[in-house]
Amino acid sequence: MSSDDHWSAEEEDSQVSKLTRKARDSPFVPVGMAGFVAVVGYGLYKLKHRGDQKMSVHLIHMRVAAQGFVVGAITIGVLFSMYKDYVKPQIKNGAKK
Secondary structure, eight states: OOGGGSOOTTTSOOHHHHHHHHHHHOTHHHHHHHHHHHHHHHHHHHHTTOTTOOHHHHHHHHHHHHHHHHHHHHHHHHHHHHIIIIIHHHHHHHHHO
């Protein structure tokens, strides 16, 4: 067995380093993920106390809430990215003149 066949943690990115890099590049990705987990957790908690509401209706409401949170986080992230890339440089250039 040669030393080239040996796996090393330095050669491949771990899941944590990938998530950290993604959070640095797009800070609203972890916010969307956390919101999704929070809505799903709340939905599971409310599953016991849903009263006479049908299971399918409850699941549809929770899915819509989770997707809405993720889409909202993506939208805010895109707006933040557009601000950072287009508006902020124009403000800096206008202040220099």
